[in-house]
Amino acid sequence: MKPSAFAYHRPGTVDEAVATLAGVGDDGKVLAGGQSLVPMLNMRLAAPAHLVDVNRVDGLDEVRVVDDGAGASVRVGAAARHTDVEHDAEVAAVLPLLRQALEHVAHPTIRNRGTTVGSLVHADPAAELNAVLALLGGSVTLRSTTGSRVVNASELVTGPMQTCLRPDELATEAAFPVPQGHTGTAWTEVSRRAGDYAVCGVGVLVTVDDELRVRSARAAYVSMGPVPEVLDLTEPVAGIAAGGARPDEWAAAGRLATARLEPDDDIHATAAYRGHLAGVLTARAARAAAERAVARAGDTTGAST
Amino acid sequence: MSIEEHPGRTETRHDVRVTVNGVPRTATVPARRLLSDFLRHDLALTGTHVGCEHGVCGACTVLVDGRPIRSCLQFAVMHDGAEITTVEGCTRPDGELGPVQRAFRDCHGLQCGFCTPGFVTTITAYLDEHPRPSATEAREAISGNLCRCTGYQSIVDSVLRAAEIRSDQGDGRGETPQ
Ligand SMILES: Cc1cc2nc3c(=O)[nH]c(=O)nc-3n(C[C@H](O)[C@H](O)[C@H](O)COP(=O)(O)OP(=O)(O)OC[C@H]3O[C@@H](n4cnc5c(N)ncnc54)[C@H](O)[C@@H]3O)c2cc1C
Ligand code: FES
Ligand code: FES
Numbered sequence: 001m002k003p004s005a006f007a008y009h010r011p012g013t014v015d016e017a018v019a020t021l022a023g024v025g026d027d028g029k030v031l032a033g034g035q036s037l038v039p040m041l042n043m044r045l046a047a048p049a050h051l052v053d054v055n056r057v058d059g060l061d062e063v064r065v066v067d068d069g070a071g072a073s074v075r076v077g078a079a080a081r082h083t084d085v086e087h088d089a090e091v092a093a094v095l096p097l098l099r100q101a102l103e104h105v106a107h108p109t110i111r112n113r114g115t116t117v118g119s120l121v122h123a124d125p126a127a128e129l130n131a132v133l134a135l136l137g138g139s140v141t142l143r144s145t146t147g148s149r150v151v152n153a154s155e156l157v158t159g160p161m162q163t164c165l166r167p168d169e170l171a172t173e174a175a176f177p178v179p180q181g182h183t184g185t186a187w188t189e190v191s192r193r194a195g196d197y198a199v200c201g202v203g204v205l206v207t208v209d210d211e212l213r214v215r216s217a218r219a220a221y222v223s224m225g226p227v228p229e230v231l232d233l234t235e236p237v238a239g240i241a242a243g244g245a246r247p248d249e250w251a252a253a254g255r256l257a258t259a260r261l262e263p264d265d266d267i268h269a270t271a272a273y274r275g276h277l278a279g280v281l282t283a284r285a286a287r288a289a290a291e292r293a294v295a296r297a298g299d300t301t302g303a304s305t
Numbered sequence: 306m307s308i309e310e311h312p313g314r315t316e317t318r319h320d321v322r323v324t325v326n327g328v329p330r331t332a333t334v335p336a337r338r339l340l341s342d343f344l345r346h347d348l349a350l351t352g353t354h355v356g357c358e359h360g361v362c363g364a365c366t367v368l369v370d371g372r373p374i375r376s377c378l379q380f381a382v383m384h385d386g387a388e389i390t391t392v393e394g395c396t397r398p399d400g401e402l403g404p405v406q407r408a409f410r411d412c413h414g415l416q417c418g419f420c421t422p423g424f425v426t427t428i429t430a431y432l433d434e435h436p437r438p439s440a441t442e443a444r445e446a447i448s449g450n451l452c453r454c455t456g457y458q459s460i461v462d463s464v465l466r467a468a469e470i471r472s473d474q475g476d477g478r479g480e481t482p483q
Contacts, residue, residue: 001358002337002339002342003337003339004314004337005309005311005314005315005316005335005336005337006314006316006317006336006337007308007315007316007317007336008317008319008336008380008382010382031380031383034378034379034380034383035360035375035378038339038360038377038378038379038380039358039359039360039378041337042339042358042359042377043359049314049315051336051380053382053383055383083372106449107363107448107449108373108449109363109366109373109374109375109427109449110360110375110449112372112373112374113374113375113378113379193448194445194448194449195448195449
C-alpha cells in the first residue's frame with residue numbers, strides 16, 4: 001500500500017526543526033531513517049499530515065566520545081545511522097557493547113538508514129538499543145522551542161512504543177555512558193530468522209576487581225516485557241573467578257533471570273519458552289562478558305607496566 | 306515545491322533531481338512518492354522490484370551514495386541530489402553483464418528473477434567492502450534478502466563466483482559502477 005498525502009518539511013537547523021514541529025502541532029511527525037515510520041505509513045497504521053525530515057539538519061550526524069568530567073560517554077546525534085555507530089573505531093574501543101548489540105539490529109541494509117536515536121524514541125520492546133541505554137544508565141536530549149531537557153532511559157520509555165516525548169519535541173542526541181572499572185560486555189539473542197526482532201535478547205555488563213573476581217553483573221533484556229527490563233545479577237555470581245568459572249556457576253545467574261522476568265505469550269513464543277531462553281542466554285552472555293572483562297583488565301594492567 | 310489540496314489534506318510536490326546509474330534525472334513528484342515507485346513509475350527504471358513494501362524482502366534494494374538501502378522505505382524527495390545505482394547500473398561500462406550478474410547466470414542464482422535485483426545490488430556493495438568472503442560470510446551477506454525459488458544455495462555460490470570474477474579482473478573492484 002501507499003502512504004496518505006502529507007506536507008513535507010526539510011529544516012536545515014535544529015532551531016528550524018523545532019519551530020516547524022511547534023507549528024504543525026499534533027499532526028506532525030519527525031522523519032529520521034524511516035525504517036520504522038515508513039512501514040507504518042505504507043500500511044496506513046499512521047497518517048500524519050506533516051513530516052519533518054531531520055536527515056539534513058546541521059550537526060546532527062555526529063558520533064563522538066566525550067569526557068566532560070562526569071565520566072566518558074558516547075554521544076550519538078539524531079541523524080547518525082546505526083552503521084555509523086557500529087563502524088566507529090573509537091566507539092568500539094571504549095564501549096564495545098554498542099557494536100555487539102547493533103550487529104543484531106535488523107540487517108546491514110536497514111542499519112544503513114535507520115538511526116540510533118530514532119530507534120530509542122520509537123521504543124519497540126524488542127529494540128536492542130533501548131536495552132543498551134537502560135543497562136548503561138544513559139539518556140536522551142530533547143529539544144523544543146521552549147527549551148531542552150535530558151531524560152534518562154527509564155523516564156524515556158513509558159510503555160511499548162510509548163515515550164515521554166511531546167509532539168513538539170525533537171530528540172537531538174543520545175548519551176551512552178562508558179562504565180567505570182574493569183568491565184566486559186556481551187549481547188546474545190535468539191530470533192526466528194537472522195536479522196529479525198529477537199524472541200529474547202540479553203546484554204550483560206560484568207565488572208571485575210583487581211583479583212579478576214566478579215564484583216558486579218547486570219543484565220538488560222528485550223522482548224521480555226513492555227519496556228527494557230534491567231536485572232542485577234550480582235548476588236549469585238559475586239566473587240567467582242571471572243576467567244575460569246565453571247558453566248554451572250554462570251547458570252545461577254540464568255536461574256535468577258528466569259525467576260525474575262515475567263514475559264508474555266505471543267505468536268512468536270510462549271512465556272515459558274522465553275523464560276527458558278532468558279536463563280540460557282543470560283548464563284552465556286554473562287560468561288562471555290566476564291571473559292572480556294578479564295581480557296580488558298589484562299590489557300590495562302599491561303599498558304600501565 | 307508546489308502545493309496540492311486534497312479533501313482535508315495538503316500535499317506538497319517537489320522537484321527531485323538525482324543521478325541514476327551515472328545519468329542525471331529529474332521529476333516532479335508528490336512528497337509521498339516512495340523512492341521505489343519514483344524509479345519505476347517516474348523514471349521508467351523497472352529493474353528495481355517491489356515485493357513487500359515494508360522493508361522485509363529486500364527486492365527493492367538500491368545503492369544510494371554506494372550504500373544499499375530499501376527504496377520502499379524512503380521518499381524520493383529525501384534523496385534529492387543523491388547518486389543512485391540500480392540493478393540496471395550493475396553492468397560493465399560497455400553494457401555487458403557486470404561481475405555479480407555474470408555470476409548469477411553462471412551459477413543459476415535466479416529462477417523467476419523477482420528477488421534478483423535486490424540480491425545483485427546488495428552483493429555488489431558487499432563485495433566492494435569484502436572482496437574475498439568465505440561461504441559462511443557469503444550466506445550472512447544475503448541474509449537480509451528473501452528468495453522464494455532457489456533455496457539460496459545457488460545464490461551463495463553466485464556471491465563466491467562474483468568475488469572470483471572480480472579478483473580475476475585485477476583490482477578487486479572490477480567493473481563496479483561508479
Ligand atoms: C526489516 C526490519 C527489521 C528491523 N529489525 C530491527 C531489530 O531487530 N531491532 C531493532 O531495534 N530495530 C529493528 N528495526 C528498526 C530499525 O532499527 C529502525 O531504524 C528504528 O526503529 C527507527 O529508526 P529510524 O531512524 O528509521 O526512525 P523512523 O522510522 O524515521 O522513526 C521512527 C519513529 O521515531 C520518531 N523519531 C525518529 N527520530 C526522532 C527524533 N530525532 N526526535 C523525535 N522523534 C523521532 C518518528 O517520528 C517515528 O515515530 C527493523 C526495521 C526493519 C525495516
Ligand atoms: S519491497 Fe522493499 S523490502 Fe520488500
Ligand atoms: S528467483 Fe524467484 S524469488 Fe528468487
